[in-house]
Amino acid sequence: EIVLTQSPATLSLSPGERATLSCRASQSVSSYLAWYQQKPGQAPRLLIYDASNRATGIPARFSGSGSGTDFTLTISSLEPEDFAVYYCQQRSNWPRFGPGTKVDIK
Amino acid sequence: QVQLQESGPGLVKPSQTLSLTCTVSGGSISSGGYYWSWIRQHPGKGLEWIGYIYYSGSTYYNPSLKSRVTISVDTSKNQFSLKLSSVTAADTAVYYCARFIVLMKGFDYWGQGTLVTVSS
Numbered sequence: 001e002i003v004l005t006q007s008p009a010t011l012s013l014s015p016g017e018r019a020t021l022s023c024r025a026s027q028s029v030s031s032y033l034a035w036y037q038q039k040p041g042q043a044p045r046l047l048i049y050d051a052s053n054r055a056t057g058i059p060a061r062f063s064g065s066g067s068g069t070d071f072t073l074t075i076s077s078l079e080p081e082d083f084a085v086y087y088c089q090q091r092s093n094w095p096r097f098g099p100g101t102k103v104d105i106k
Numbered sequence: 107q108v109q110l111q112e113s114g115p116g117l118v119k120p121s122q123t124l125s126l127t128c129t130v131s132g133g134s135i136s137s138g139g140y141y142w143s144w145i146r147q148h149p150g151k152g153l154e155w156i157g158y159i160y161y162s163g164s165t166y167y168n169p170s171l172k173s174r175v176t177i178s179v180d181t182s183k184n185q186f187s188l189k190l191s192s193v194t195a196a197d198t199a200v201y202y203c204a205r206f207i208v209l210m211k212g213f214d215y216w217g218q219g220t221l222v223t224v225s226s
Contacts, residue, residue: 001169034212036153043202043216044153055214087153091211094168095143097153 002026004088004098012106019075021101023088028068034089035064035073037082038100044087048073078103108133110203110217118197118224124190128203128217135184136161141206142186143213144177146199154199158206159186193224 003026013019023033031051036044046055048064051071061076075082083105088098114126128142135142143158157167159177167175171190179186190197200221204213 032211043219046212046214049210049212089212094166095155095206099152
C-alpha cells in the first residue's frame with residue numbers, strides 16, 4: 001500500500017510570506033495527487049487535482065507541482081484565510097490521505 | 107451547485123451498528139463519472155477513507171474496515187448510506203460524505219460532517 005508523508009508537520013509564517021508544503025509518496029503515484037485545505041469545524045476543500053491543476057474557484061496564489069513520489073503545494077503570498085491544515089491525497093489503489101501540514105500564524 | 111447532507115444518530119452504543127445517510131441535492135446521484143464516498147476524521151486527527159459506491163451499486167472499501175462496512179445507494183431518493191457494524195470507541199469520529207470525481211481523482215464536494223460518538 002502507498003503511504004503519504006507530509007512535511008513539515010507545522011509551518012509558522014506571517015501573512016504575505018510564501019508557503020511551501022511537501023508531500024512524499026512511498027512509491028510512485030504518477031500525477032494522481034490532490035491537495036485539500038481544511039479549516040476548524042469545516043469539511044476539507046479541494047484545491048489541486050492531478051498534482052498541478054487548480055480546482056474551480058481556487059485562487060491563483062495556490063499552485064501544485066511534482067510527479068512520481070515528490071509533490072509540492074505552494075501558496076505564493078499567504079492571506080489571513082489561508083491559515084489552515086493542508087492534506088495531500090493519492091488514489092493509485094484506493095484513496096489515502098497524508099497526515100497533514102498545519103500552517104499557522106507566526 | 108451540488109450539496110451533500112449527512113443524517114443519522116449522533117450516539118451509538120458499543121457493539122451496535124452505526125448507520126448514516128447522505129442526501130444529495132443539486133445533481134443526480136445516477137450521473138456517471140462519480141463515486142459517492144464516506145470519509146471519517148477522528149477527533150483532532152487526519153482523514154480516513156471508508157469506502158465509496160458507484161450509482162450502479164459497485165462498491166470499494168478500505169481494506170482495514172472492509173469486514174464491518176456496507177455502503178448502499180438509493181437512486182430513487184438520491185441518497186447513499188453507510189453501515190458500520192460492531193462499533194467501538196475507536197469509531198468515534200466526524201463522518202463526512204463526499205463526491206469523488208473520477209476525472210480529477212479527488213473529492214470535489216463534501217457534506218458538512220456529522221459527529222458520531224460511540225459510548226454506552
